Amino acid sequence: MAPSIPSDLDAFWQKTLARLRSQPLEVQVEKLDQRLPYYVHRLTYHGLDNIPVRAYLALPVDTVHRGREPRPLPAIVGGPGYGGWALEGVSPYHST
Secondary structure (H helix, E strand, C coil): CCCCCCCCHHHHHHHHHHHHHCCCCCCEEEEECCCCCEEEEEEEEECHHHCEEEEEEEEEHHHCCCCCCCCCCCCCCCCCECCECCCCCCCCCCCC
């Protein structure tokens, strides 16, 4: 049996997205000291009710050389589990 969809689901999301659009993100970018072959940055921004949301951006070193034409890169999206990231300050994609 499939779960039923609440009748006010669309209204809930419209209201939630309007709240998000009404407050500034206040993005902070911090370069992390990671091993090559990636430049890693931790981005923190304000979510609903100013709760900080964190993301990591890793760019392969060979795609960031000066004078080189930018090219599209694949993306990996991941999120923390209930316990958070395994190591604070380290990208979840960092291999040790």
